[in-house]
Amino acid sequence: MTAFETLNRHRSIRKYTNQPVGEDLLNRILTAGTRASTTGNMQVYSIVVSKxxxxxxxxxxxxxxxxxxxNAPVVLTFCADFNRFNKWCRQRNAEPGYDNFLSFVTGAIDALLVAQNVCIAAEDEGLGICYFGTTTYNADKIIETLNLPKGVVPVTTVTLGFSDEKPxxxxxxxxxxxxxxxxxxDYSPEVIDALYREKEGMPLYQGxxxxxxxxTLAQVFTDVRYKxxxxxxxxxxxxxxxxxxxxFQD
Amino acid sequence: MTAFETLNRHRSIRKYTNQPVGEDLLNRILTAGTRASTTGNMQVYSIVVSKxxxxxxxxxxxxxxxxxxxNAPVVLTFCADFNRFNKWCRQRNAEPGYDNFLSFVTGAIDALLVAQNVCIAAEDEGLGICYFGTTTYNADKIIETLNLPKGVVPVTTVTLGFSDEKPxxxxxxxxxxxxxxxxxxDYSPEVIDALYREKEGMPLYQGxxxxxxxxTLAQVFTDVRYKxxxxxxxxxxxxxxxxxxxxFQD
Incomplete structure (x- = not known):
């Protein structure tokens, strides 16, 4: 499949068969992930693979x-990670200055570009994926469960497996x-109306x-889903x- | 090309020919971008296209x-954007609660997944791309230049065009x-040494x-490039x- 076809066929997959994802396949996918652009080629991210x-x-x-x-055979937690880079700096007589907000954002950007590459590589191999926004809600719990040291913050989570649904x-x-x-x-009220009209008319959302x-549909977001x-x-x-x-060390 | 091949052939391209990127091609690429996963299908991002x-x-x-x-024919600025969504909520009798840090991160994640999809779609079409980490350094200046309203923060920038180099x-x-x-x-000193050995030995980095x-190479990062x-x-x-x-409204 061309990359275009893969991108345009993306669906989030939340039900997986129990077919495992083999080691070679997973490594091929993760390697393609690491080809993503990374700030100054520092690779300030990590991927925790939980099976x-x-x-x-x-x-x-x-x-x-x-x-x-x-239910998913593989759960991937993508993290901003300056821990490895800082350790390397200190072993090389260099004093890292990455204990600040900008560095977190840099690591988060690195992690997210890798995550999206991993998802596209996985989908190209016929696997299904789903992102979890919950990672930034409960980063504290994930840090504990995955033993993430100082310098490491989870940014997003992706499940991976062979699809058992066709959304x-x-x-x-x-x-x-x-x-x-x-x-x-900027958007005038008329433009907002026009842009959201089709979405608001869909049976799914009316439901x-x-x-x-x-x-209104907007109230489902503000009052129920994202309060x-x-x-x-x-x-x-x-x-x-x-x-x-x-x-945040000042 | 398969998505895998596209991912594995990625190079950052910093020199472009003066061949313009046609409207149809660009729209096809941006549309593939919007197929990326987005939090709750809110699409809380915007792309500013500067030519x-x-x-x-x-x-x-x-x-x-x-x-x-x-030098690039197209400069894309990817932004976390709750402005459009907030306007829609207010027009629909819904009170948005997105004036907080978590919502910025949500918009930034959305924007970055779209950005990476756009890059892969562009590369699949034979174009070259390059990310600019400078966007988060000088977000204030970009906000001014692109007239970004409240609720909108630029997160990354990508240049796009036909390559005039073969890195x-x-x-x-x-x-x-x-x-x-x-x-x-976590990494022991011995593991850090082993992981960075090949990189440190490369003529490029020794240069x-x-x-x-x-x-040391680490000092080039801490003392020169990312101080x-x-x-x-x-x-x-x-x-x-x-x-x-x-x-940050508390």
Missing amino acids: DSVRKAALAPAHFNQPSIT ELTDRLPLQAVVHEETYQ FVKEHNKE KADNEHFSKVLLQVLKNQGF | DSVRKAALAPAHFNQPSIT ELTDRLPLQAVVHEETYQ FVKEHNKE KADNEHFSKVLLQVLKNQGF
Whole structure:
């Protein structure tokens, strides 16, 4: 398959067959992951590969016990990682200056580009993947479960395996909703209406609104799925994690 | 080309021919970008496409005047963007709760997965790409140049065009340097030595050490390329940007 076909066929897969992902296949996928661009070729990221069912069960609560974490043959936790680089610097008579917020962001960018490469490589091999946004919510729990040392912060999680479902392609906003020519063109109320009209009309989303007894689809997001109080709570947790892991030393 | 081949052939391209990137081709690439996974299908990102030479020249200082910014036919600035989503919520009688750090990280993750998809789609079409880490250093300047409103923070920049150079494949650490089985296995001094030995022996890097009059390659990173004082300065700038753009309202 061409890369284009692979990209355009992406679906998140949450149900997997019990066929394991072989060592060679996984290494080939992870190696393709490491070909992603990385800041100054420092490779300030790590990938923790969890296959053991006890380990996956230990990770599950951090992902709000979504069943695909334990059901998937492979759980990959992608981390911003300056620990390895700092250790190398100190062994080479160099004093690392990476205990700051910018360095966390640098490591997170590295980790996410690798993660997306890994996903595309996996899909090209006929595997299914799913991202978990829960990683940044419960980074503290993941750090404990995976023994992540100072300098390491988990940024995203991906499950991997052979698909046992055939979901439809997910809708997207029209391309012009997310693309701006030359500079940012802010949205008038009329433009917002036009961009979201098709999405709001879909039976899937109308069902969401009904199911949750809401007036609008937007309320399903603000009142049910991504609530202010939760976001504020997990913001505090994540900032504390960055402090604990050494990315806020002034 | 298969996705695997595309991933494994990636090189950063910093010199471009003056062949323009056509509208259809660019739209096809950006559309493939939007197929990337996105948190709750909220698509909390935007892509600013700058082709105009005046605009590119205005962006160049934010990227420390690296010549490829003005030389490339297309400069893409990928942003975490809750502005569009917040506007939609408010027009739909829903109160968005996304003025916090977690939401910035969510938007940044969305933006980076799209960015990597765009790069792979572009490379699959025979184009060359290059990432610019400078975006998070000088986000304040980019916000000004691209008129980014509250709720929008630039996260990374990618140049795009037809390559006018044929660089070698860049080295990577051995796969076991970045992959951990089940849990994080911290590095002993001996392991660090073993993992970096090949890299440190390369004529390219030995040249860096000589050129900068340093004892070790690590010192080239800590004393020349990614210095503590710079990282601390740009950390402050970036945190202030997050405040200004509305991601730190307590």
